[in-house]
Amino acid sequence: MSETPVDADEVRHVADLARIDLDDEEVDQFAGQFADILSYFDALDDVPEVDPEADLVNVMRADEVRDGLTQEEALKNAPATEDGYFEGPSVS
Amino acid sequence: MSHDAFITEETIPGADEGPLAGRTVAVKDNISTEGVRTTCGSEMLADYVPPYDATVVERLKSAGATLVGKTNMDEFGMGTTTETSAFGPTTNPVDGDRVPGGSSGGSAAAVAAGEADAALGSDTGGSVRCPAAFCGVVGIKPTYGLVSRYGLVAYANSLEQIGPLAPTVEEAAEVLEVIAGPDDRDATTHEEGADAEYADAADGDVQGLSIGVPTELIEGADERVVDRFHETLDDLEAQGAETHEVSLPSVERAVQAYYVIAMSEASSNLARFDGVRYGPDTDAEGNWNESFAAVREEGFGDEVKRRILLGTYALSAGYHDKYYAKAQDARAWVKQDFDEALSEADVLASPTMPVLPFELGESLDDPLQMYLADANTVPVNLANLPAISVPAGRADGLPVGLQLIGPAFGERTIIRAASAVESSA
Numbered sequence A: 001m002s003e004t005p006v007d008a009d010e011v012r013h014v015a016d017l018a019r020i021d022l023d024d025e026e027v028d029q030f031a032g033q034f035a036d037i038l039s040y041f042d043a044l045d046d047v048p049e050v051d052p053e054a055d056l057v058n059v060m061r062a063d064e065v066r067d068g069l070t071q072e073e074a075l076k077n078a079p080a081t082e083d084g085y086f087e088g089p090s091v092s
Numbered sequence B: 001m002s003h004d005a006f007i008t009e010e011t012i013p014g015a016d017e018g019p020l021a022g023r024t025v026a027v028k029d030n031i032s033t034e035g036v037r038t039t040c041g042s043e044m045l046a047d048y049v050p051p052y053d054a055t056v057v058e059r060l061k062s063a064g065a066t067l068v069g070k071t072n073m074d075e076f077g078m079g080t081t082t083e084t085s086a087f088g089p090t091t092n093p094v095d096g097d098r099v100p101g102g103s104s105g106g107s108a109a110a111v112a113a114g115e116a117d118a119a120l121g122s123d124t125g126g127s128v129r130c131p132a133a134f135c136g137v138v139g140i141k142p143t144y145g146l147v148s149r150y151g152l153v154a155y156a157n158s159l160e161q162i163g164p165l166a167p168t169v170e171e172a173a174e175v176l177e178v179i180a181g182p183d184d185r186d187a188t189t190h191e192e193g194a195d196a197e198y199a200d201a202a203d204g205d206v207q208g209l210s211i212g213v214p215t216e217l218i219e220g221a222d223e224r225v226v227d228r229f230h231e232t233l234d235d236l237e238a239q240g241a242e243t244h245e246v247s248l249p250s251v252e253r254a255v256q257a258y259y260v261i262a263m264s265e266a267s268s269n270l271a272r273f274d275g276v277r278y279g280p281d282t283d284a285e286g287n288w289n290e291s292f293a294a295v296r297e298e299g300f301g302d303e304v305k306r307r308i309l310l311g312t313y314a315l316s317a318g319y320h321d322k323y324y325a326k327a328q329d330a331r332a333w334v335k336q337d338f339d340e341a342l343s344e345a346d347v348l349a350s351p352t353m354p355v356l357p358f359e360l361g362e363s364l365d366d367p368l369q370m371y372l373a374d375a376n377t378v379p380v381n382l383a384n385l386p387a388i389s390v391p392a393g394r395a396d397g398l399p400v401g402l403q404l405i406g407p408a409f410g411e412r413t414i415i416r417a418a419s420a421v422e423s424s425a
Helices: A008-017 A024-046 A071-075 B055-062 B105-112 B129-135 B169-179 B223-238 B249-272 B288-299 B302-315 B320-343 B367-372 B378-382 B411-424
Strands: B006-012 B024-028 B066-071 B118-123 B138-141 B161-166 B210-214 B242-246 B347-351 B387-395 B398-405
Touching: A008 A024, A008 B302, A024 B249, A024 B302, A024 B320, A024 B367, B006 B105, B024 B055, B024 B105, B055 B066, B055 B169, B066 B105, B105 B118, B105 B129, B105 B161, B118 B138, B118 B169, B129 B138, B129 B387, B129 B398, B138 B169, B138 B411, B161 B169, B169 B387, B169 B411, B210 B223, B210 B320, B223 B242, B223 B347, B223 B387, B223 B398, B223 B411, B249 B302, B249 B320, B249 B367, B249 B378, B302 B320, B320 B347, B320 B378, B347 B411, B387 B411, B398 B411
Parallel strands: B024 B066, B024 B118, B210 B242, B210 B347
Antiparallel strands: B006 B066, B118 B161, B138 B161, B138 B387, B347 B398, B387 B398
């Protein structure tokens, strides 16, 4: 068993953080599966600390104006638009 | 017979001339095609029509290829069987009761069934190599940074690469040659692939080639797969290659590290699907958070929700050090192990998949079992290395794939070695 057993409340909390509604059946199903999967992930506890070789570099390009999507193209897939803008739900 | 390899069948002509003129290519449905819907196998994007082409699609068209459609896939690339698609499963052309592997199962099935001369897939933890192995075709996962990801709908961007599938090593290499090379729209692409020539490396010459065999990637595999693997190695030795065992102790933690990293990146990448710029139009009432959550409940399937939630959990306060930070340590360890093994061998060889193709439905109810099947492919993505899966005969009538792993930008070496496997099969 994982040191961090996952119960239904915890699944609901994470789903809330991730902005996904779940029905009760999904909550129960995921709680069971997450216990197994997270206990399998516990094997990472014995991984030694390793210094990763830094082979990353910043890639910069000149800040020049380029062609982008037209307003029409950008809005094309939106379920709802108004006056050339995306229409979203109210924020509060 | 239909294998449901395609989500959308549509002919998109390419240039009149070019290295791929006269060839048909199928494209995985998470790679953007201007004016042709790109669903990622998800209800969330069921009606999404990109206003632009992915760089790889532009390159295929310029090379003369005719695109023949968008292929079925596990939803957002999350799966090992192509059963999690919102548009239903693809079946394996070799045996219709079995899965084609995933997540690029539609691409592999289209090639295996002769419905396309070649195909593009994407490989985050084995998604090109697994279906290539299960369907008996060739699949290449390029070095990270060789192929542009511009226009690929992101799932786990530090791991994924677009790669070709084709009936033969040479044909897969021809497609790779067209799509490889730097792209100023993807800052992770590399100059090293600028003047790549791959097809002429498929000359079957393995005289003097040194092949390391990681013991950890053989242990626990199905005996029938292991038998085919060893017979193929014997053939390569007969052609002048030398084999020796190598040890990669870190790979015992690679599956855990892979899933923690991939799920964490997925939880962030898939946050863009909020139903405002694209996505299903729901009747959800309420404020932005409530409506966002309702769209995602409706638009995402189980496996996608599972990975977003686990990724959110792994990144959340209190668990970041336990899961995400440790997974990054494991990734560095895997990289170090491969560097060491490849300092004493030209390529490493293993079975691509430790199992024969699953029967349809077999793995759906037990996600952990499905994740374990990726043990031989995910270490390669963690280490950013190139690998190829090449058919190595059949066991009980089902295809077995052999995986060859090379050093970074060592595509020519793995292509050469794979072409020797092909000539002995």
